[in-house]
Amino acid sequence: MRALVQLYTSVLKKHQITTNMFTTGTVFLLGDLISQQLIEERGKEHQVERTVRSVAVGTVYIAPFVTFIYNFADKLFGPSLALKAALRKMAVIAMFSPLTSAGYIAVNNLFQGKPVSETLQKWRYDLPTIVLNGYKVWLPTHFFLLTVVPLRHRMFISNFVGVLWTGYLTYAANKAISPENLDKQATQDEGY
Numbered sequence: 001m002r003a004l005v006q007l008y009t010s011v012l013k014k015h016q017i018t019t020n021m022f023t024t025g026t027v028f029l030l031g032d033l034i035s036q037q038l039i040e041e042r043g044k045e046h047q048v049e050r051t052v053r054s055v056a057v058g059t060v061y062i063a064p065f066v067t068f069i070y071n072f073a074d075k076l077f078g079p080s081l082a083l084k085a086a087l088r089k090m091a092v093i094a095m096f097s098p099l100t101s102a103g104y105i106a107v108n109n110l111f112q113g114k115p116v117s118e119t120l121q122k123w124r125y126d127l128p129t130i131v132l133n134g135y136k137v138w139l140p141t142h143f144f145l146l147t148v149v150p151l152r153h154r155m156f157i158s159n160f161v162g163v164l165w166t167g168y169l170t171y172a173a174n175k176a177i178s179p180e181n182l183d184k185q186a187t188q189d190e191g192y
Helices: 002-014 016-039 048-077 083-112 116-125 127-148 151-174 179-189
Strands: none
Touching: 002 016, 002 151, 016 048, 016 151, 048 083, 048 151, 083 116, 083 127, 083 151, 116 127, 127 151
């Protein structure tokens, strides 16, 4: 195991974005499998194209974006693991969190060929819950990462939590907007 960690660290130092893209793609593969097989219980009705799409979004959007956020926060506040620096970095990460979830929904819908209006509805009805749940999962995770874990290992460790989070995210991003939410909004839009 130690040799594997050393190999990973060596490759990560030389190819940070590429390594993070590969590991994040793997996380999104596992997360969507969990979503479809354990949460949605699809069995043989597994949507392979959805899994491929999820891996693609994780690889080409999430990994580079999150790597940028981690690097930006470290450049802004230094690589210190001190509590004060960690809290400042968490604030930066919390600011970008809605963009990460909104971007996932947008790119996922784009890859499906859905109209922009559907993405806007998804953001309106589902994004607040997704972001709030993200804060519940990721703020404690980032507190641990930023106070204990060196920068080069953060993406690798966050990917363990990410498998479970991605199971939820792919489920939430791919489920239909509930008719109740649409009915409530139609009533509000009509002035009732």
